[in-house]
Amino acid sequence: MARTTGNKNIQAKLVLLGDMGTGKTSLVLRFVKGQFFDYQESTIGAAFFTQVLSLNEATIKFDIWDTAGQERYHSLAPMYYRGAAAAVVVYDITSMESFERAKKWVQELQRQGNPNLIMFLAANKADLEEKRKVGVEDGEQYAKENGLVFLETSAKTAQNVNELFYEIAKRLAKASPSRQTGMKLHSRSQESGRRLFCCSG
Amino acid sequence: MSSDSSSTSGGEFTNPNPSPNSTSKPLEDQFASAALTEPDNEPPEIQESPNGVANGSVGENSHGEIESNEREGAVGSNLEARQSVRWRRTNSEVEVEAPSSPSSSGYAGERGSSSGSGSSGGFDMIGGGIGGGDDEEIQEVSNVDSIQDSQASWMPGKRHVDEAKERGQRGIYYGNIVMIEVGVGNRDGEGFQCSTTISDPVMVVVVLVALVVAVTMVTELVDDASLSWRKRKKHFFILSNSGKPIYSRYGDEHKLAGFSATLQAIISFVENGGDRVKLVRAGNHQVVFLVKGPIYLVCISCTEEPYESLRGQLELIYGQMLLILTKSVNRCFEKNPKFDMTPLLGGTDVVFSSLIHSFSWNPATFLHAYTCLPLAYATRQAAGAILQDVADSGVLFAILMCKHKVISLVGAQKASLHPDDMLLLANFVMSSESFRTSESFSPICLPRYNPMAFLYAYVHYLDVDTYLMLLTTSSDAFYHLKDCRIRIEMVLLRSNVLSEVQRSMLDGGMHVEDLPTDPLPRSGTLSPHLGQPRDSHESLREPFVGIGGPAGLWHFMYRSIFLDQYVSSEFSPPINSPRKQKRLYRAYQNLYASMHDKGIGPHKTQFRRDENYVLLCWVTQDFELYAAFDPLADKAVAIKTCNRVCQWVKDVENEIFLLGASPFSW
Numbered sequence: 001m002a003r004t005t006g007n008k009n010i011q012a013k014l015v016l017l018g019d020m021g022t023g024k025t026s027l028v029l030r031f032v033k034g035q036f037f038d039y040q041e042s043t044i045g046a047a048f049f050t051q052v053l054s055l056n057e058a059t060i061k062f063d064i065w066d067t068a069g070q071e072r073y074h075s076l077a078p079m080y081y082r083g084a085a086a087a088v089v090v091y092d093i094t095s096m097e098s099f100e101r102a103k104k105w106v107q108e109l110q111r112q113g114n115p116n117l118i119m120f121l122a123a124n125k126a127d128l129e130e131k132r133k134v135g136v137e138d139g140e141q142y143a144k145e146n147g148l149v150f151l152e153t154s155a156k157t158a159q160n161v162n163e164l165f166y167e168i169a170k171r172l173a174k175a176s177p178s179r180q181t182g183m184k185l186h187s188r189s190q191e192s193g194r195r196l197f198c199c200s201g
Numbered sequence: 202m203s204s205d206s207s208s209t210s211g212g213e214f215t216n217p218n219p220s221p222n223s224t225s226k227p228l229e230d231q232f233a234s235a236a237l238t239e240p241d242n243e244p245p246e247i248q249e250s251p252n253g254v255a256n257g258s259v260g261e262n263s264h265g266e267i268e269s270n271e272r273e274g275a276v277g278s279n280l281e282a283r284q285s286v287r288w289r290r291t292n293s294e295v296e297v298e299a300p301s302s303p304s305s306s307g308y309a310g311e312r313g314s315s316s317g318s319g320s321s322g323g324f325d326m327i328g329g330g331i332g333g334g335d336d337e338e339i340q341e342v343s344n345v346d347s348i349q350d351s352q353a354s355w356m357p358g359k360r361h362v363d364e365a366k367e368r369g370q371r372g373i374y375y376g377n378i379v380m381i382e383v384g385v386g387n388r389d390g391e392g393f394q395c396s397t398t399i400s401d402p403v404m405v406v407v408v409l410v411a412l413v414v415a416v417t418m419v420t421e422l423v424d425d426a427s428l429s430w431r432k433r434k435k436h437f438f439i440l441s442n443s444g445k446p447i448y449s450r451y452g453d454e455h456k457l458a459g460f461s462a463t464l465q466a467i468i469s470f471v472e473n474g475g476d477r478v479k480l481v482r483a484g485n486h487q488v489v490f491l492v493k494g495p496i497y498l499v500c501i502s503c504t505e506e507p508y509e510s511l512r513g514q515l516e517l518i519y520g521q522m523l524l525i526l527t528k529s530v531n532r533c534f535e536k537n538p539k540f541d542m543t544p545l546l547g548g549t550d551v552v553f554s555s556l557i558h559s560f561s562w563n564p565a566t567f568l569h570a571y572t573c574l575p576l577a578y579a580t581r582q583a584a585g586a587i588l589q590d591v592a593d594s595g596v597l598f599a600i601l602m603c604k605h606k607v608i609s610l611v612g613a614q615k616a617s618l619h620p621d622d623m624l625l626l627a628n629f630v631m632s633s634e635s636f637r638t639s640e641s642f643s644p645i646c647l648p649r650y651n652p653m654a655f656l657y658a659y660v661h662y663l664d665v666d667t668y669l670m671l672l673t674t675s676s677d678a679f680y681h682l683k684d685c686r687i688r689i690e691m692v693l694l695r696s697n698v699l700s701e702v703q704r705s706m707l708d709g710g711m712h713v714e715d716l717p718t719d720p721l722p723r724s725g726t727l728s729p730h731l732g733q734p735r736d737s738h739e740s741l742r743e744p745f746v747g748i749g750g751p752a753g754l755w756h757f758m759y760r761s762i763f764l765d766q767y768v769s770s771e772f773s774p775p776i777n778s779p780r781k782q783k784r785l786y787r788a789y790q791n792l793y794a795s796m797h798d799k800g801i802g803p804h805k806t807q808f809r810r811d812e813n814y815v816l817l818c819w820v821t822q823d824f825e826l827y828a829a830f831d832p833l834a835d836k837a838v839a840i841k842t843c844n845r846v847c848q849w850v851k852d853v854e855n856e857i858f859l860l861g862a863s864p865f866s867w
Contacts, residue, residue, distance in 0.1 A: 041634035042548030045643020070547045
């Protein structure tokens with residue numbers, strides 16, 4: 001849950017979910033350390049990172065939980081996403097299976113019932129256009145229907161990676177109690193969120 | 202023999218050994234009591250107790266000794282019946298069986314057979330295997346049966362029996378243990394031996410047929426695609442009791458479905474009879490089985506390691522699996538016998554391969570003890586104090602390690618950590634690159650602590666090799682553990698523990714060259730010596746002067762039984778190449794197995810000489826010492842040197858062991 005310490009400092013728990021090998025760790029490492037490894041070993045349990053982002057309106061301190069995609073850790077996921085202010089569900093555009101998996105994660109988060117949870121859908125590995133199995137429209141469409149923010153990303157080329165986290169930060173800043181004016185994005189996400197729960201309920 | 206007495210190295214007893222310059226040592230006494238005078242080049246092994254190990258000779262490798270050991274032990278037990286079996290196999294048969302090669306059979310194709318329910322499906326497999334062979338193979342089966350004087354309806358000639366007797370093939374059947382040796386025709390002089398607990402002779406036949414099929418798959422197939430697979434010296438498999446592959450050290454386990462099904466058929470069939478297959482020997486291959494509920498583990502090896510060692514390795518592999526999944530995975534099999542477990546172990550190949558690799562270098566895998574990084578007493582105390590602090594705040598175990606060596610560890614009250622669990626945990630953490638990336642919080646299970654439940658491990662690398670593990674039962678404890686880590690890290694930095702750790706890593710631990718001189722003649726400071734010639738015997742071994750420690754001491758391992766810890770000397774010339782280190786490791790492994798053989802042991806001392814080493818082992822209720830010397834080392838001097846090693850270990854135990862706070866084995 002995002003909490004405000006002082007006027008503009010927000011500490012927010014962010015969780016990344018998705019099938020194994022979709023690039024969750026790579027996204028985080030690109031964002032936190034500016035690194036990318038062609039071969040990134042499987043995450044065990046969950047890795048914890050922190051990163052601070054300064055916006056004009058607030059300073060966001062992210063507590064990032066990069067969860068393992070392996071099936072055996074699935075049942076333990078609530079331990080990591082409980083109390084999260086934002087969730088990034090990641091799939092790999094070269095794997096339809098990972099997209100299906102992402103939908104399951106979205107459903108699980110929705111069932112979990114935190115209406116304020118900011119959810120992003122990251123279509124990762126956008127650099128592998130020639131191997132694409134999941135169309136941009138498919139992702140967009142699904143995101144729209146479920147009130148997610150959609151971005152195509154590539155941890156390898158850094159495409160949209162910082163944008164992803166900045167966008168989350170902005171929304172968190174807007175959503176935080178010391179809200180300021182200019183609520184366009186926020187209100188839209190609220191609306192879509194509401195719609196989402198109507199539909200799923 | 203107590204460690205106290207061992208420490209009285211300046212004792213005043215007269216040494217019965219005719220060695221010059223003798224001081225009385227317990228070890229020497231023991232050897233003397235075994236009537237070991239020492240003609241230096243005496244070929245046979247000398248051992249105190251009357252077991253098979255004594256029959257080894259200089260030219261024989263140690264495995265041979267162990268094996269004969271095993272057989273003699275078996276013969277020595279209650280022997281109720283004897284049977285002889287001789288199977289002939291031809292190359293053509295082998296090729297007929299080739300289609301069931303793991304590599305030539307697609308997973309989808311094999312899935313049907315492996316999912317055939319229970320052992321009957323497996324039986325079809327076996328039947329198929331036999332049917333696929335030519336008539337001769339059927340004949341073999343009936344032949345075996347005739348020997349076992351049942352099912353006389355399809356009795357062939359007796360000639361095979363006679364032949365078997367002629368060839369000296371042995372099959373022993375007594376009580377519920379069967380050991381059968383079958384000559385495989387196309388491999389001259391190589392036996393096929395099976396050690397099981399099978400009470401029904403008829404079952405033995407069927408099992409043997411299946412075993413031959415299985416072993417053949419590994420050793421005989423002539424399929425090019427699987428050539429490299431078959432060439433591997435040591436295979437490990439995990440499979441489910443429905444025959445689904447779970448893990449294979451080499452090759453894609455999904456492509457091994459047919460092979461898994463065969464293994465499953467063998468094991469399940471015997472299991473269903475209330476019996477158990479333990480070991481099959483085929484030529485120089487051993488097939489070792491371990492059944493753990495719905496999980497079957499199999500090792501196929503031609504490394505000549507003793508059965509006990511291989512079995513212990515399977516136990517550790519099973520433990521590693523539990524560490525990742527807990528025993529509750531069994532429930533998945535209860536719900537669905539055909540449950541496919543491979544996805545659950547996704548991404549853990551590296552954990553298992555690292556563990557299997559450690560079977561050839563890490564003595565902890567057979568000593569069941571852990572080792573500490575050598576550190577000044579005060580340094581280790583400082584580390585222990587802060588860990589204790591943290592443990593008092595609700596952490597179950599706080600463990601600070603550098604690679605596979607413990608810097609310090611603390612357990613909450615009444616919580617005790619088994620050395621095997623430590624080994625598996627350290628292996629898990631070190632082999633998973635993920636832990637180095639950032640701090641992690643992961644569920645793990647300590648199989649010896651509680652195989653059913655997850656603990657939660659906070660893992661953080663403090664530097665490249667040094668990592669802290671904080672274990673808790675609470676899944677919500679991450680932030681608390683993170684705070685603990687920050688406190689610990691601060692204290693460790695402030696008290697220079699981390700820089701001391703780095704220094705110790707560079708300096709290493711005990712070097713045999715530094716073995717202090719005999720305190721008696723040169724009392725005073727114990728200055729280290731680098732291979733300085735010390736005895737008249739040394740002059741006989743000129744090529745080795747300046748290599749290794751005094752008296753030709755090359756290496757030693759000392760295990761404190763009370764502490765559950767061991768210390769191993771650093772490798773130095775001539776044991777300086779990985780190959781030589783591995784060979785020594787295997788020699789120790791054999792030595793350990795022969796000392797702890799339940800049938801004929803345990804023993805107190807063993808002195809063994811072959812073309813590679815003189816190996817000396819001394820087991821008391823307080824410690825075990827394993828030492829390797831130059832093969833030409835003088836025995837009396839070697840024994841004396843061992844006493845000095847023990848004394849040395851005592852002298853520096855503050856630095857090499859974690860004392861006092863041990864939460865182990867109370």
